[in-house]
Amino acid sequence: MxxxxxxxxxxxxxxxxxxxxxxxxxxxxxxxxxxxxxxxxxxxxxxxxxxxxxFRFAGRPVEDLLRPRTWDFQVRLECADCRTAAPWHFEAPDAGRFGGSVTEVAAPARESAGEAAYTATVTTTGVRTPLISPALRRLTRDYLAAGYRWQMVPVAMQADYRLVHALGSTSCIAASLLLAERFREAGHRAEAKRGWFCGVLGGALDLPHASVEVEDDDGVLKTVDIAKAQLAARLSADTEAFQELCLGSVYNKVIPSTASGNAAFATHGCGSRTPVHVRADIRSLR
Structure with a gap:
């Protein structure tokens, strides 16, 4: 490595x-x-x-990120220490918030032990909706200029976003939680939300992700994908258009979910203290 x-x-x-x-x-x-x-x-x-x-895609024309795209969405839920049948709760894809759709849904059985599955056909699309609030744009610029270093951070630690940033580090969850707090302090309705970043290596790498959903001055709900803007700026010299897309707009490589920024994607009512393992397999449908 x-x-x-x-x-x-x-x-x-x-x-x-x-x-x-x-x-x-x-x-x-x-x-x-x-x-x-x-x-x-x-x-x-x-x-x-x-x-x-x-991030090879981030240096290409962003128009390809704005067209509708359909995904075969399959998730397996595994409760390792489970000993009894119990209800599952899964924070499902919620692409409809931003013009997409979720169809052909097969949700987990009402009660089962050990394993469960969720499948659906998910369509995402991109929309240019740049931030217009001067306060929101200033807060995003200030965050990007602060010099936090993106790192791999254990999920449980990312929820302690003040500690992560006090160490000079950041991650998608920690960044989204902190930025959502600053947006709310500026008077805007904002929440960090989780989802999946898709279409990487032909479906071999589908990454849990987080961003901020904020209501702008025009009343439109917009997405600030601050971690992707930060990473694109570091890893590629020709990503300005994509970085701007991350500051308010939505693009078709992200599937939003109903989960809040520091919540688990799935839980099982069996009483096990071991977190449910969520294994996603998300493939583009041509």
Whole structure:
């Protein structure tokens, strides 16, 4: 992942890279390794190469992101420590909020144990609705100029968005929660919402995502995808049009859900304290 040898690993450990020893073998946290790779400066680590590929689309004409696009949306819910049948709750796709649709829905069975599934056909579309409120535009500019460094952060930690930003870091959930708070302080109705970022590597990488939904001065509900704007600016020199699209408009590679920014996508009523694992497989339908 880091494209480095044993001597480099020893140097990182000496500098404070955390690890656990299990049966005589050192184990590292995947978030730590990804963050090291992202900022290694070598240009050949797995995280650097993955994010360059992830954002290839951001340097292309944005018109392709504004047309309707249909997805085969399949999610498997897994409750690892489940011992009894119980109701499932799944925060479903909600593309209709922004001109899309959700059809052919097959929701989880009323009660079951261990596993469940949700499938649907989801259509997304893009709409240019740039922010017009001077306060909203100033707050987004201030955030992007603050120098927070995007990192992989455990989901549970991202909810503590003040701690994440106090460390100089950010993530899509932490950024959206903080920005939504600042929008509300400026007098706007705003909420961080979760969804999925789709169409990456032919469906092999569908990423849970978060953004801010805010009511602008014109009364229109708009989306501020601050993390994608930040990442695009860092990873590609020719993404200005996409960055502007992220500041108020919607685009067809994101499927919004009903989940709030720091909520789980799914829960199971069996009483297990282990979070439900949500495995998404989202493929574009031609």
């Amino acid at each position: 880091l494209r480095c040898g044993p001597d480099d690993i020893e140097t990182l450990i000496a500098a404070g890279l955390p690890f656990d020893v299990q049966s005589g073998v050192r184990h590292f946290d995947v978030n730590d390794l990804y963050n090291l790779g992202m900022y290694s400066g070598r240009s050949n680590t797995q995280p650097e190469l993955a994010f360059k590929m992830l």
